[in-house]
Amino acid sequence: MNDRMTPLSFDALMQWALKDPKHIMGVTPIAISEKVSVPPFKLYEESLEMPFGPAAGPHTQLAQNIIAAYVGGARFFELKTVQTLDGEDLPVAKPCILASDEAYNVEWSTELTVPEAQAEYIKAWFALKLLSKVYHLGDPNGFIFNMSVGYDLTGIRSPKIDAFIEGLKDASHTTIWKTCMDWAKNNLACLPSIDLDYIEQISPHVSRSITLSTLHGCPPDEIERIATYLLTSKQVHTFIKCNPTLLGYTYVREKLNEMGYAYMDFDSHHFDHDLQFNEAVPLIRRMQQLAQDLGLTFGVKLTNTFPVKITRNELPGEEMYLSGRALFPLSISLATKLSEAFSGMLPMSFSGGADAFNLMELFKAGLYPITCATTLLKPGGYNRFRQIAKTFIQALETNTLTGTPALPTHCETLRQLTSTMVTDSHYTKPLKPTLPKKFPYASPLLDCTIAPCTKGCPIEQDIPLYTRLVASEKYEEALQVITDKNPLPFMTGTLCNHLCTRSCRRNFYEESLAIREMKLEAAKNGLMSLLTSMGTPPTHLCDHRVAIIGGGPAGLSAAYFLARSGMDVTVFEKEKSLGGVVRYIIPEFRISLKAINSDLCFINQWGISFETGKTVHSTQSLKDAGYHYIVVATGATVPGTLKLNGMTPLPSLEFLRQYKESQGALNLGRHVIVIGGGNTAMDAARAAKRVPGVETVTIVYRRTKAYMPADVEELDAAISEGILFEELLSPKNYKENQLICQRMQLGEADASGRMRPIPLEEVISLAADTIISAIGDQIDQDFFAKNQIPLTDGGMVQYDESSLEVTPNVFIAGDVKQGPATIVKAIADGRLVADTILQREQLTYPSLELNIDMATIAYPTSSCYGILKKAQTGHQEANRCLGCDTTCSCCVDVCPNRANLALEVDGQTQIVHLDALCNACGNCSAFCPYESSPYLTKFTLFNTLKDFESSTNPGCFVVDLASQRLRLRLNGEDSIIDLQTWNKEPKLRALLTMLLKDYTYLIGLGK
Structure with a gap:
C-alpha cells in the first residue's frame, strides 16, 4: 500500500468521465440553465457562471477532483497550493484529515511534485473544456482556475515555481497540453457536439490569477515583496490569504469560548508573530494602488486555516489546522472588520465554513468568489455543490440576483451575519455534541450497506420503512411496522431517548432526522384506523400461563409480545392504573395522560388480563396459582440515598409523584435545589419551577453540564425554562436554609469516560428551602431476597444475559434489571423474555404482513442526497431520510x-x-x-x-x-x-x- 497518489493519464481520466453520464466521477451532474445564457459574473477579466467552488485543498489536488466539483456546479477552482518542497520530500503525517464535525488537517500544500501538479491542473482544464460541451453542462468559458502558491519569495521565484506559474499562464508549450490535444483529436467519435475547430480553439491560458498563501509568522515586508512581485513581474491578479490571527488573541479566544469551542487549545504565539491588523491595512492599501496602476485586481482571501494544539490524539503531531463551522465566526468577523476599515472598497474572497446554508448570504454581502472545503469532506461530498448551484440558478432565472456584487461590500449585512451567528446552531457547538455512533465491529468486505438508525435502536425497528410510509401519508401501515416491534408508540414517540437519531447520518449534514417525532406522527394519525382493522386476539396456543409483575413499559411489552404469539398472559399491577413510572412519575408537561392511554388502548386489544391494585409479594404464590412463567418488571422504585449532614433531601420520585397527584399544589418555599444531572433531575427541576411561590430552582452537579447524563433536549428544556445550574459543586451539609457545597475541578477521565471531579478547598453556600435528591433510584432488594433470587455484591439481580432468567422460569425485565434505564430498553427486555418463553413453548412471533403496494411508497431520491435541510414539520420531515438501508457509499x-x-x-x-x-x-x-x-x-x-x-x-x-x-x-x-x-x-x-x-x-x- 502506498500513501502517495498516482495521477490518472488523460486517456483514463476521460474514459472514466465519459463512462456514465448520470454519475460523472460519482456526482450527479447539474447543468447551468439555458435561461442563464450569459455568464453573469465577472472576475479577473473572465466570465464565471457560478461564484463558488472548491478551496485550495484536497478537492483541487487531482484532475478528477476538479471534474467532480465542476459536474456538481462549481465554477471557481482555487488550485491546491504549490511550493518548492514537494513530492516525496514533503513530509505529511497520515492520517491528515478529520472532518467529523468542525474539521482539522495537518497537510498544507500539494503532495504531488510541482510538475505533476501543473499537469493535473492542465488536464483538468482541458477535460472541463470537453465535458462542458459534451454534456451541455454550461459555457465552456464560464469557469476560472486560480493558482495558489507559497510560502516565501525565494521559493516563488525559484525556477520550479516560476515554470509552474508560466505554464498555467500559457500551457501551449507543455508536453501535457499536447497529450490532451492529441487525445481529443483522436477521439472525436466519443465527443458529441465537438469538432476539430473547437478543439484547436481551446485556450491554453489556464490561469491568470494567484492566491498567495503564507505561513504563520511570515513578516509583513515579506508578504508585501511577494505580492509586489506577483503583480509586477508575473502580471497576475493577486489575492493574499489573511490569517484569523489578525483579530487578536483576546477576540478569538472569547469568540470561540462564546460559541462552545472552549476546548480548543491555543496560545498567543501565532498572534504575536503573525501580521498585525494595523500593519495589514496600510499594506493592503499600497497593494491596491499598485494593482490599480497596473490594471490588475488585488484583494484578500478570508481566511487561512487556524492552528490549534493537538491534545486528544485527533491527528498525529503537535499542531493541526482548524476549518469548517468553527472557523466561520472568525472568518466572517475578519471580513466585517476589514470591510469597515476599507469602507467596503476591498475585494474579498471567502472561505471558512462556507456551505449551502450561508453561501448566498455571503455573496449578497459582497464576498466573492466563495470556496468550500469542509462541507465537501462530509457525506454528500461533491454533490453538495448541486444545492448551491440550484440556489443561484433559481435566483438568476427569477431576476432576484443581479450578478456580480459591485463594491462597496455591504458592511451592514456583514455586521448582521457576525451578530447572529453566535446563536445559530449551525455554528455554535452544543453542550453535548451528537455525532453518529460507530458500530463496534468491522465492516464486512461486501454487502456493507446498513441502516445506522435501525442498528442503533435497542429493538431494531425498521425505521427506514416506517419513515417512508409516513412520507407517503400511509399512517396505518407505518404504525403496523412500528408496533411489530414496539407496542408503545405514543410513549416512545414522546419520551424515547432515541438512540436511533444518534446514529443517523443526517448528523453529518446538519441535524438528525426527527425519527421520534415521525413515530408519534404515525401513532396519532394511524391508531384509530389500525384499531378498526385489527381482528380478534389470537387464541391461546398452549396450556402454560404467564404472570407478569408490573404494568410499566417492560411488563406491558412482555405481555404484548407473548399475547400476540398466543400465550395466556396476566399482568399484576400494584397501582390502580397501568403505565408505571410514565403514568405516576413523569410530569404531564412531558407526556399527557391521553398519550399514555392511547398506548394502553392498543395493548388492551390483545386479550391480556390485567389485575390492577394488586401487590404480589411472592413468585411462589403465582406458581401455586398455576402460572408456569413469571416475569418480574417492578422497576427501580427505591430512592437513592444522599448523605447530607443536617437534613434528608426529598427523593425525586417521591416529589414527582406528589407533584403529579397534587397538580403542582405543593409548598416548596422560594428556593429549590435539585441534586443530580440525569433526566429525572431535569424533570424535578422543571416541575419545581412550576410550583407557586418558587422563585429559583437550581441544579447542583459535581461535574459540568457537558458531562451530565441527561438527554440533550431535556437539558436544553431546563435551560430554556430558566433553571439555574451550579456546576462543579459537591453538596456536603445543610444549615439554616443554606446548602453548603465544596468546589470541584475536573481531573483525568474515570471508567465512564467522564472527567473525574476532584475536590478543592473552597466551599460556597446556596439558598435552599427545599432540596430534592435525584442521584439514581434502586431496586427493591428485599423482594428478591424474600423470593430467593440471587443478587450481586453490588445489590443488583443476577441474571442470564441471553434470556434474563434469574431462577427456573422466572425472568426480569426493565429498570429492575440494572436500575433506571429507558423505555425502549424496557421494550427490548420485554421482547427478549418473550422470545425465550416462546422458544421453550415452540411458538413463534407472527410475521408482519403489510397489505400495500410497495411501489407506491415514497423512497428517498437524489433530490435529498447531499442537500442540507433543517427539520421539517409533519410527514414532510420523512423526506429528509437519506435511505441508508438501500445504499451507504x-x-x-x-x-x-x-x-x-x-x-x-x-x-x-x-x-x-x-x-x-x-x-x-x-x-x-x-x-x-x-x-x-x-x-x-x-x-x-x-x-x-x-x-x-x-x-x-x-x-x-x-x-x-x-x-x-x-x-x-x-x-x-x-x-x-x-x-x-x-x-x-x-x-x-x-x-x-x-x-x-x-x-x-x-x-x-x-x-
Whole structure:
C-alpha cells in the first residue's frame, strides 16, 4: 500500500468521465440553465457562471477532483497550493484529515511534485473544456482556475515555481497540453457536439490569477515583496490569504469560548508573530494602488486555516489546522472588520465554513468568489455543490440576483451575519455534541450497506420503512411496522431517548432526522384506523400461563409480545392504573395522560388480563396459582440515598409523584435545589419551577453540564425554562436554609469516560428551602431476597444475559434489571423474555404482513442526497431520510480523490478501493458507520505488485488482464487465480468480473 497518489493519464481520466453520464466521477451532474445564457459574473477579466467552488485543498489536488466539483456546479477552482518542497520530500503525517464535525488537517500544500501538479491542473482544464460541451453542462468559458502558491519569495521565484506559474499562464508549450490535444483529436467519435475547430480553439491560458498563501509568522515586508512581485513581474491578479490571527488573541479566544469551542487549545504565539491588523491595512492599501496602476485586481482571501494544539490524539503531531463551522465566526468577523476599515472598497474572497446554508448570504454581502472545503469532506461530498448551484440558478432565472456584487461590500449585512451567528446552531457547538455512533465491529468486505438508525435502536425497528410510509401519508401501515416491534408508540414517540437519531447520518449534514417525532406522527394519525382493522386476539396456543409483575413499559411489552404469539398472559399491577413510572412519575408537561392511554388502548386489544391494585409479594404464590412463567418488571422504585449532614433531601420520585397527584399544589418555599444531572433531575427541576411561590430552582452537579447524563433536549428544556445550574459543586451539609457545597475541578477521565471531579478547598453556600435528591433510584432488594433470587455484591439481580432468567422460569425485565434505564430498553427486555418463553413453548412471533403496494411508497431520491435541510414539520420531515438501508457509499462521498468506487453488482452496492488514487488521508474512517477504515479494510484494487505486497488490505493485483490472472488476498491469505475458472466467492467473482470488463482504464495505473 502506498500513501502517495498516482495521477490518472488523460486517456483514463476521460474514459472514466465519459463512462456514465448520470454519475460523472460519482456526482450527479447539474447543468447551468439555458435561461442563464450569459455568464453573469465577472472576475479577473473572465466570465464565471457560478461564484463558488472548491478551496485550495484536497478537492483541487487531482484532475478528477476538479471534474467532480465542476459536474456538481462549481465554477471557481482555487488550485491546491504549490511550493518548492514537494513530492516525496514533503513530509505529511497520515492520517491528515478529520472532518467529523468542525474539521482539522495537518497537510498544507500539494503532495504531488510541482510538475505533476501543473499537469493535473492542465488536464483538468482541458477535460472541463470537453465535458462542458459534451454534456451541455454550461459555457465552456464560464469557469476560472486560480493558482495558489507559497510560502516565501525565494521559493516563488525559484525556477520550479516560476515554470509552474508560466505554464498555467500559457500551457501551449507543455508536453501535457499536447497529450490532451492529441487525445481529443483522436477521439472525436466519443465527443458529441465537438469538432476539430473547437478543439484547436481551446485556450491554453489556464490561469491568470494567484492566491498567495503564507505561513504563520511570515513578516509583513515579506508578504508585501511577494505580492509586489506577483503583480509586477508575473502580471497576475493577486489575492493574499489573511490569517484569523489578525483579530487578536483576546477576540478569538472569547469568540470561540462564546460559541462552545472552549476546548480548543491555543496560545498567543501565532498572534504575536503573525501580521498585525494595523500593519495589514496600510499594506493592503499600497497593494491596491499598485494593482490599480497596473490594471490588475488585488484583494484578500478570508481566511487561512487556524492552528490549534493537538491534545486528544485527533491527528498525529503537535499542531493541526482548524476549518469548517468553527472557523466561520472568525472568518466572517475578519471580513466585517476589514470591510469597515476599507469602507467596503476591498475585494474579498471567502472561505471558512462556507456551505449551502450561508453561501448566498455571503455573496449578497459582497464576498466573492466563495470556496468550500469542509462541507465537501462530509457525506454528500461533491454533490453538495448541486444545492448551491440550484440556489443561484433559481435566483438568476427569477431576476432576484443581479450578478456580480459591485463594491462597496455591504458592511451592514456583514455586521448582521457576525451578530447572529453566535446563536445559530449551525455554528455554535452544543453542550453535548451528537455525532453518529460507530458500530463496534468491522465492516464486512461486501454487502456493507446498513441502516445506522435501525442498528442503533435497542429493538431494531425498521425505521427506514416506517419513515417512508409516513412520507407517503400511509399512517396505518407505518404504525403496523412500528408496533411489530414496539407496542408503545405514543410513549416512545414522546419520551424515547432515541438512540436511533444518534446514529443517523443526517448528523453529518446538519441535524438528525426527527425519527421520534415521525413515530408519534404515525401513532396519532394511524391508531384509530389500525384499531378498526385489527381482528380478534389470537387464541391461546398452549396450556402454560404467564404472570407478569408490573404494568410499566417492560411488563406491558412482555405481555404484548407473548399475547400476540398466543400465550395466556396476566399482568399484576400494584397501582390502580397501568403505565408505571410514565403514568405516576413523569410530569404531564412531558407526556399527557391521553398519550399514555392511547398506548394502553392498543395493548388492551390483545386479550391480556390485567389485575390492577394488586401487590404480589411472592413468585411462589403465582406458581401455586398455576402460572408456569413469571416475569418480574417492578422497576427501580427505591430512592437513592444522599448523605447530607443536617437534613434528608426529598427523593425525586417521591416529589414527582406528589407533584403529579397534587397538580403542582405543593409548598416548596422560594428556593429549590435539585441534586443530580440525569433526566429525572431535569424533570424535578422543571416541575419545581412550576410550583407557586418558587422563585429559583437550581441544579447542583459535581461535574459540568457537558458531562451530565441527561438527554440533550431535556437539558436544553431546563435551560430554556430558566433553571439555574451550579456546576462543579459537591453538596456536603445543610444549615439554616443554606446548602453548603465544596468546589470541584475536573481531573483525568474515570471508567465512564467522564472527567473525574476532584475536590478543592473552597466551599460556597446556596439558598435552599427545599432540596430534592435525584442521584439514581434502586431496586427493591428485599423482594428478591424474600423470593430467593440471587443478587450481586453490588445489590443488583443476577441474571442470564441471553434470556434474563434469574431462577427456573422466572425472568426480569426493565429498570429492575440494572436500575433506571429507558423505555425502549424496557421494550427490548420485554421482547427478549418473550422470545425465550416462546422458544421453550415452540411458538413463534407472527410475521408482519403489510397489505400495500410497495411501489407506491415514497423512497428517498437524489433530490435529498447531499442537500442540507433543517427539520421539517409533519410527514414532510420523512423526506429528509437519506435511505441508508438501500445504499451507504459514505466512503465514496467523502473521498476527495474518488479513490472509492460504488459499483452496482447484481442489484447490490459494492465498494472497491483504488489504492493508486488514495493518499491515506483517513477521511473515510470518520464517516464509516462501522469501526473501520475503508481505505484499509475494503476490497482494494492495487496499482503495482509492490503496492500489493506491502499492504495487508484484502484485494487484488491484475497480473495479466487478457488472461484475467490475478494475485488475490482474502482473509489474510495470498493466492494466484484465473478468474475465468475460479469458482469461489460468487459475489466477489461477479465484482471482479465487472472490474476487469468495465473499468480497465483504472487497472495498472503508472505501469
